[in-house]
Amino acid sequence: MENMFRDLVNKKASLSVIGLGYVGLPIALEFARKFRVIGFDIRDDRIKMMRKHQDPSRELPEAAFEGCDIIFTSKQEDLAQASFHIVGVPTPIDGHNLPDLNPLLSATKSVGKVLKKGDYVVYESTVYPGCTEEDCIPVLEQESGLTAGKDFKVGFSPERINPGDQNNTLTTITKVVSGNDATALDNIAQTYEAIVTAGVHRAPSIKVAEAAKIIENTQRDVNIALMNELSIIFNRMDINTYDVLKAAGTKWNFLHFYPGLVGGHCIGVDPYYLVYKAKEYRYHPQVINSGRFVNDSMGFYAAKQLVKKMIAAGKNILHSKVLVMGITFKENVTDIRNSRVSDLISELRSYGLMVDVTDPNADSEEVEEEYGFRLKSKYDSDYDAVVVAVNHDAFLELTENDFKSMMKGKEKGILVDIKGIYRNKIRELTYWSF
Numbered sequence: 290m291e292n293m294f295r296d297l298v299n300k301k302a303s304l305s306v307i308g309l310g311y312v313g314l315p316i317a318l319e320f321a322r323k324f325r326v327i328g329f330d331i332r333d334d335r336i337k338m339m340r341k342h343q344d345p346s347r348e349l350p351e352a353a354f355e356g357c358d359i360i361f362t363s364k365q366e367d368l369a370q371a372s373f374h375i376v377g378v379p380t381p382i383d384g385h386n387l388p389d390l391n392p393l394l395s396a397t398k399s400v401g402k403v404l405k406k407g408d409y410v411v412y413e414s415t416v417y418p419g420c421t422e423e424d425c426i427p428v429l430e431q432e433s434g435l436t437a438g439k440d441f442k443v444g445f446s447p448e449r450i451n452p453g454d455q456n457n458t459l460t461t462i463t464k465v466v467s468g469n470d471a472t473a474l475d476n477i478a479q480t481y482e483a484i485v486t487a488g489v490h491r492a493p494s495i496k497v498a499e500a501a502k503i504i505e506n507t508q509r510d511v512n513i514a515l516m517n518e519l520s521i522i523f524n525r526m527d528i529n530t531y532d533v534l535k536a537a538g539t540k541w542n543f544l545h546f547y548p549g550l551v552g553g554h555c556i557g558v559d560p561y562y563l564v565y566k567a568k569e570y571r572y573h574p575q576v577i578n579s580g581r582f583v584n585d586s587m588g589f590y591a592a593k594q595l596v597k598k599m600i601a602a603g604k605n606i607l608h609s610k611v612l613v614m615g616i617t618f619k620e621n622v623t624d625i626r627n628s629r630v631s632d633l634i635s636e637l638r639s640y641g642l643m644v645d646v647t648d649p650n651a652d653s654e655e656v657e658e659e660y661g662f663r664l665k666s667k668y669d670s671d672y673d674a675v676v677v678a679v680n681h682d683a684f685l686e687l688t689e690n691d692f693k694s695m696m697k698g699k700e701k702g703i704l705v706d707i708k709g710i711y712r713n714k715i716r717e718l719t720y721w722s723f
């Protein structure tokens with residue numbers, strides 16, 4: 290236990306990663322360049338792909354698997370080979386926006402069942418402050434019959450990768466690490482230092498590390514919510530928000546946030562974890578909840594603005610066709626889960642509009658499974674309106690003529706440009722953006 294890091298380096302001990310998704314797989318592969326790694330996931334179909342050097346999340350190239358000392362397994366008993374366990378499973382919210390700890394506690398049980406004296410367990414999943422010590426450690430102790438601190442060590446090291454970002458990656462982002470005591474912190478810090486070239490920040494406690502991660506995303510959420518609210522105000526004033534932000538952004542201390550749809554499983558989810566825990570302390574967060582309310586309303590709001598424009602243009606809503614471009618939760622990623630574009634689509638359909646959806650990055654089968662419709666790979670040329678919902682690189686160079694070619698009654702078409710990509714470029718079409 291004193292020299293876990295040395296044992297990992299000498300390959301006397303192995304490291305396991307539990308949950309091989311967007312977060313877990315890059316960590317497992319990076320560690321597998323230095324240590325012996327057991328990659329564990331409950332999804333056998335995903336394990337089979339990884340054995341063939343395919344990333345089921347479609348983020349990593351085949352080359353990322355080369356030169357790695359790793360076995361991929363869905364057998365819980367294989368975890369017993371490891372002494373340093375890293376948990377990177379999802380921490381979603383349920384239908385009432387409350388934390389759903391089921392995957393986390395189920396992964397914790399799997400680790401607890403194989404836990405030996407001297408082992409380490411480090412959580413990377415985003416949680417509220419107190420979750421590791423109050424929710425996870427009791428399960429580890431119950432399953433193993435061991436005592437945390439005395440028999441095994443625990444730590445928390447939040448994952449800070451940004452999906453689709455090729456510049457800020459696991460190895461180049463400073464890693465916050467924490468442990469339940471000084472020995473744990475030392476070994477956990479040294480272990481991560483072996484792969485993170487940017488170095489580590491040693492947080493004074495597990496709770497501080499948990500809180501640090503949750504406020505990174507809460508801060509973004511609240512700031513984007515302010516931009517979204519401003520865009521609602523400026524829309525009424527007939528001022529383009531992006532033009533305002535460009536002008537205001539020339540001041541040195543103006544913060545650069547932009548309006549938009551806030552989806553995915555981090556920014557739109559993590560604030561709810563903090564809200565939940567704050568209530569246990571009899572504080573009802575107002576600012577955080579307001580931010581969530583505003584951001585969660587924006588898909589519906591954009592749909593209503595489009596419908597108003599269509600009515601103003603004399604279009605018959607019940608016979609109109611709209612093309613929505615982009616369904617992933619943000620630009621240049623393949624992940625479609627928790628995409629707020631789905632709110633926009635369902636709102637448009639609730640008015641009786643016919644809506645086609647296209648996205649060069651998303652997988653049509655996944656979209657059908659998640660949202661119940663398929664993507665169009667070839668779209669029509671008789672749309673009444675086009676909504677560019679996501680600023681994928683593939684969309685950036687589109688011109689007014691490209692949009693006209695998608696529309697019927699060319700000059701009377703409407704372009705909704707959620708991210709303001711085409712502002713100042715559209716002369717003839719009716720144009721609207723946040």
Ligand SMILES: NC(=O)c1ccc[n+]([C@@H]2O[C@H](COP(=O)([O-])OP(=O)(O)OC[C@H]3O[C@@H](n4cnc5c(N)ncnc54)[C@H](O)[C@@H]3O)[C@@H](O)[C@H]2O)c1
Nearest residue numbers: 308309310311312330331332378380392395396414415448
């Ligand atoms: N995706 C990101 O960019 C990102 C960034 C920072 C933090 N996070 C946080 O990291 C955590 C993981 O997110 P993700 O995006 O990698 O999730 P993901 O959905 O991509 O992957 C999770 C993986 O865990 C597996 N899994 C689920 N339950 C399991 C269990 N009980 N035992 C073993 N495997 C199990 C799933 O099969 C899946 O392969 C979450 O807490 C998330 O908030 C994610």
